[in-house]
Amino acid sequence: MQNKILARSGWYIIIILSLAPSAFWFLELPISARFSGASEATQSLGQIAGLTGMAMFSLMIILSARLKIFEKVFAGINEAYVAHHFFGGLTFCLLLFHPLLLAYQYLQISSRAAALFLLPSAYWPQNFGIIALLITTVTLVITFYIKLKYQIWKFTHKFMGLAFIFAFFHVFLIGSNVGSNQLLRTYLFILGMVAIAAFLYRAMFGNYFIRRIPYVVEGVDALPDKIFEVKLVPLGQEMKFVPGQFVFVKFYSNALTREAHPFSMSSANGNQLKFGIKESGDYTSNIGKLKVGDKAEIEGPFGAFSFRNHSNRKQAWIAGGVGVTPFMSMLRSLNGEDSGFMIDFYYCVKDEAGFAFRAEIEEIVKKNKNLRVIFWTTDTMGFINSKAIKNKTPDINNRDVLICGPDIMMSELKKQFLKQGINKNQIHTEEFKLY
Numbered sequence: 001m002q003n004k005i006l007a008r009s010g011w012y013i014i015i016i017l018s019l020a021p022s023a024f025w026f027l028e029l030p031i032s033a034r035f036s037g038a039s040e041a042t043q044s045l046g047q048i049a050g051l052t053g054m055a056m057f058s059l060m061i062i063l064s065a066r067l068k069i070f071e072k073v074f075a076g077i078n079e080a081y082v083a084h085h086f087f088g089g090l091t092f093c094l095l096l097f098h099p100l101l102l103a104y105q106y107l108q109i110s111s112r113a114a115a116l117f118l119l120p121s122a123y124w125p126q127n128f129g130i131i132a133l134l135i136t137t138v139t140l141v142i143t144f145y146i147k148l149k150y151q152i153w154k155f156t157h158k159f160m161g162l163a164f165i166f167a168f169f170h171v172f173l174i175g176s177n178v179g180s181n182q183l184l185r186t187y188l189f190i191l192g193m194v195a196i197a198a199f200l201y202r203a204m205f206g207n208y209f210i211r212r213i214p215y216v217v218e219g220v221d222a223l224p225d226k227i228f229e230v231k232l233v234p235l236g237q238e239m240k241f242v243p244g245q246f247v248f249v250k251f252y253s254n255a256l257t258r259e260a261h262p263f264s265m266s267s268a269n270g271n272q273l274k275f276g277i278k279e280s281g282d283y284t285s286n287i288g289k290l291k292v293g294d295k296a297e298i299e300g301p302f303g304a305f306s307f308r309n310h311s312n313r314k315q316a317w318i319a320g321g322v323g324v325t326p327f328m329s330m331l332r333s334l335n336g337e338d339s340g341f342m343i344d345f346y347y348c349v350k351d352e353a354g355f356a357f358r359a360e361i362e363e364i365v366k367k368n369k370n371l372r373v374i375f376w377t378t379d380t381m382g383f384i385n386s387k388a389i390k391n392k393t394p395d396i397n398n399r400d401v402l403i404c405g406p407d408i409m410m411s412e413l414k415k416q417f418l419k420q421g422i423n424k425n426q427i428h429t430e431e432f433k434l435y
Contacts, residue, residue, distance in 0.1 A: 076304030320405020
């Protein structure tokens with residue numbers, strides 16, 4: 001419950017900081033003057049959209065820097081990424097409506113005048129805004145509608161920083177209310193400079209400023225369902241983490257490209273770090289070709305997806321396919337101190353051959369009397385659903401529910417549990433795969 005409240009506070013902070021410029025803008029003139037007619041009203045709405053959109057754009061660039069402070073503000077960087085996704089779309093809508101609403105006053109003259117207002121001209125402060133919106137539009141279209149390799153997708157997102165810089169110049173050179181309102185100008189300038197610094201920190205100079213822990217591959221075990229468990233040991237001090245967290249890993253290997261990817265730990269804390277990785281995408285299709293001695297750099301840990309982060313000790317865990325990885329970290333961390341937990345663990349795969357960790361899980365069950373495991377195969381039992389879980393775990397409404405698996409599985413189960421009457425604060429999903 002506390003984690004959910006903290007996560008919501010992060011969203012509220014974004015909303016308040018985004019609306020602040022409009023509040024400063026309203027202090028200049030009374031509302032009656034701002035909305036005295038249709039032309040004045042649409043112009044005012046256009047200005048509000050621009051100011052709010054620019055502040056929100058700044059915050060989205062800052063969020064993309066993946067700073068550790070977001071772990072505390074959002075109760076896990078997972079939630080920060082969810083917020084980034086939601087507010088990023090809202091930012092684009094606001095920035096798109098900004099020129100369209102302002103064009104209304106020109107439309108009253110003629111459609112040609114309105115069109116000329118929206119097109120590039122000899123006035124470069126306005127052109128900066130057009131360029132920023134064009135770059136943003138193209139980048140988002142590529143993101144949502146074109147399937148790209150991860151490294152190309154990641155590279156295209158650097159253009160968002162370029163779009164922001166053009167938007168920043170537009171705001172401070174266009175000669176609007178920002179120029180006459182000292183409080184508004186100072187606020188947007190500080191927020192914008194922090195955003196530019198965050199962009200440079202992450203996208204341009206990350207290799208120099210971001211702390212990464214060196215590891216080396218000690219072994220790669222092939223498991224069922226095309227899953228490989230990669231084992232690493234530290235070259236110096238080992239990384240400490242909470243079972244269920246994830247990190248960004250950059251492997252230095254001839255088999256893989258050199259960009260950082262997010263992976264959940266499958267190991268308990270200790271000298272050896274393990275990741276359960278499935279051959280699925282362009283990058284992970286070669287994960288089994290890693291060799292002993294290959295170097296790796298670890299950034300993290302991140303996330304709040306852990307059974308130990310919830311005060312309710314009655315829990316249900318639901319894993320789909322390789323989504324078992326963070327749960328393996330939790331299972332391997334169970335010890336006598338965790339005897340107060342009552343856990344029903346649903347491990348879901350397509351068929352019996354897909355249970356990559358079945359033998360080990362059965363051994364863990366023998367040592368933990370309050371742990372019950374239900375091995376679920378969709379070929380024989382159908383897709384898992386809340387009704388079936390309710391039949392096997394009658395007190396499910398009184399438990400915290402942790403889910404990790406394919407996006408559609410998490411989404412559907414969450415909807416079903418909510419309809420079943422489980423409080424949304426009791427449902428926890430691992431969302432980092434979205435980003």
